[in-house]
Amino acid sequence: MIKLNPELLSSENIGEPRGLYNPMQFVLRLRKDIQRELNDLPLGIYTASDITATQLQAYSTYLHETIHWWQHVGSNFGLVSSLKFPVQHHLVYSILKKVLETIGPFKSILKYNAADAKDENINQILNNWYDIEFASQIAFDPSRIERFTANPYFESWGHSYHIMWGATNWTLASTFDPDLSFLPNINNWGEGFRKLKDSKTESFYYGSPNTMPPLGTRSIFEGQARFSQLQYLYFASGGKLDFNAFHKAGMLEGIYNHAFTLFLEILGEAFPATPDHPLIALFLLVCDLAINPVDGFPFDLTHHEVFIITNDPGYRFTLICQMIRDYHPDVKKAIRNYSKDEYIYFSEKLSSSIGCFSPHESATFILNWIKSPSIRTLLEQEESYQYTSSNLPIRLFFSKFLRFQEDKAKHPQFFCWPGIHMIEFPENKFSLVESYELFEKHKALFIDDENGNIFHSACKKYTVERVNDTFNNFFGWNTLYTMVREWIAVDGPFTYDYQWLSTNINKDEMKNWVCQTFESTFNVHPDSFKIL
Numbered sequence: 001m002i003k004l005n006p007e008l009l010s011s012e013n014i015g016e017p018r019g020l021y022n023p024m025q026f027v028l029r030l031r032k033d034i035q036r037e038l039n040d041l042p043l044g045i046y047t048a049s050d051i052t053a054t055q056l057q058a059y060s061t062y063l064h065e066t067i068h069w070w071q072h073v074g075s076n077f078g079l080v081s082s083l084k085f086p087v088q089h090h091l092v093y094s095i096l097k098k099v100l101e102t103i104g105p106f107k108s109i110l111k112y113n114a115a116d117a118k119d120e121n122i123n124q125i126l127n128n129w130y131d132i133e134f135a136s137q138i139a140f141d142p143s144r145i146e147r148f149t150a151n152p153y154f155e156s157w158g159h160s161y162h163i164m165w166g167a168t169n170w171t172l173a174s175t176f177d178p179d180l181s182f183l184p185n186i187n188n189w190g191e192g193f194r195k196l197k198d199s200k201t202e203s204f205y206y207g208s209p210n211t212m213p214p215l216g217t218r219s220i221f222e223g224q225a226r227f228s229q230l231q232y233l234y235f236a237s238g239g240k241l242d243f244n245a246f247h248k249a250g251m252l253e254g255i256y257n258h259a260f261t262l263f264l265e266i267l268g269e270a271f272p273a274t275p276d277h278p279l280i281a282l283f284l285l286v287c288d289l290a291i292n293p294v295d296g297f298p299f300d301l302t303h304h305e306v307f308i309i310t311n312d313p314g315y316r317f318t319l320i321c322q323m324i325r326d327y328h329p330d331v332k333k334a335i336r337n338y339s340k341d342e343y344i345y346f347s348e349k350l351s352s353s354i355g356c357f358s359p360h361e362s363a364t365f366i367l368n369w370i371k372s373p374s375i376r377t378l379l380e381q382e383e384s385y386q387y388t389s390s391n392l393p394i395r396l397f398f399s400k401f402l403r404f405q406e407d408k409a410k411h412p413q414f415f416c417w418p419g420i421h422m423i424e425f426p427e428n429k430f431s432l433v434e435s436y437e438l439f440e441k442h443k444a445l446f447i448d449d450e451n452g453n454i455f456h457s458a459c460k461k462y463t464v465e466r467v468n469d470t471f472n473n474f475f476g477w478n479t480l481y482t483m484v485r486e487w488i489a490v491d492g493p494f495t496y497d498y499q500w501l502s503t504n505i506n507k508d509e510m511k512n513w514v515c516q517t518f519e520s521t522f523n524v525h526p527d528s529f530k531i532l
Contacts, residue, residue: 006250028066076292077311080164081136165301235420294362
């Protein structure tokens with residue numbers, strides 16, 4: 001009999017905030033006990049009978065956290081939200097340079113503006129920065145809008161979404177498509193949003209009331225990762241680990257069960273008896289559809305008035321569930337083989353029910369971009385792991401997104417139902433060899449070791465020099481984003497809290513490295529800032 005160990009199955013541990021994919025740091029972290037179990041796994045492909053019960057549980061947590069990486073790098077909304085920090089930086093960079101020239105170095109910009117809200121450049125920095133901040137946080141947890149509506153920098157929910165999608169497209173276009181030959185033409189968006197504001201359409205004007213969805217990406221992401229993990233444990237254990245065991249281990253508490261509970265409530269269904277029930281497969285499909293909006297990216301924006309409804313993951317999740325309940329109840333028990341044909345058919349059926357293209361149609365459309373010379377060059381850089389240094393995080397992340405779309409177009413069923421495709425399953429026409437190769441190809445780029453040091457997880461075919469160069473360049477940009485974030489919105493001196501990068505470098509050495517990067521970008525040393 002297999003006994004579940006909650007310590008190996010949770011991505012959180014009281015007193016030790018490790019064991020998660022951190023979208024700010026772009027690092028997948030695992031606790032030491034989980035890492036030790038994973039380090040003892042056999043090399044290459046193995047079946048459930050080849051590993052111990054504790055290794056099985058540890059691997060399920062690794063799968064859970066890898067799915068979080070996929071959500072951020074492989075889904076349409078994940079890309080938009082993950083580029084938030086680079087986009088914020090590039091949106092305000094030139095204006096920050098003007099402020100340094102006209103007013104000088106001071107911190108924080110937010111505090112300065114509270115005392116003298118007359119400088120146009122300062123207002124532009126704060127408005128642009130906060131628009132994207134509001135949008136990402138509302139999508140993550142819609143209840144947060146209650147505290148944002150009183151913020152002087154909050155215009156409206158629709159405005160924040162407009163800026164986040166528009167700025168993301170602008171940043172990608174400035175790097176890869178300045179003529180907007182394949183990316184959405186954001187130059188044509190403004191008039192439609194102005195009309196919504198002038199006509200006082202809900203959520204598109206200042207002071208508007210807002211009808212919020214009952215969940216956000218936090219619930220969807222955790223639900224998708226957890227139920228994929230549960231399916232893996234169930235099938236890998238031959239059915240010995242079931243919902244009774246999962247409930248007892250606390251794996252279905254709080255945020256991990258929020259989206260699934262709502263899913264069942266809307267559909268009017270009871271909690272299924274086993275993890276192989278078609279409702280679980282359908283739930284995972286709905287999660288996948290919810291986090292892959294297509295209006296404004298990758299397709300152009302055509303219907304401004306439904307921009308929030310068709311793009312907000314929480315709204316999409318809720319609407320798709322309602323469509324299943326009201327118009328497609330046959331889908332509830334339809335998915336049984338976890339096949340590519342099932343994925344394509346039902347994803348297109350449910351996506352069209354809310355007037356959208358499916359994730360598979362989206363991925364196929366994006367593959368056309370690869371014909372562009374700039375994208376071909378980018379993917380050559382991805383293949384060699386040698387990126388142009390300018391905007392490197394954007395280049396690296398977008399290249400991984402494109403590689404993900406290539407494989408999502410070929411094997412969408414693997415990424416929708418990974419828990420079942422990672423084990424031996426009679427109806428599974430997808431071999432373990434194929435699953436292993438896909439999983440290895442798309443594992444998180446950066447992961448920590450037992451000592452907390454970050455390393456590149458997929459660098460075997462590259463030279464140490466090339467890996468280190470890209471690693472240092474990437475995290476140099478990353479520290480710059482966080483320094484700018486503090487400069488704009490955090491009072492007091494710069495914190496230089498970067499020990500998460502490495503335990504082998506002391507704080508003074510880390511500070512010097514960060515300061516050199518900052519000074520080379522803005523021509524001013526952080527120590528010269530006047531602290532307000």
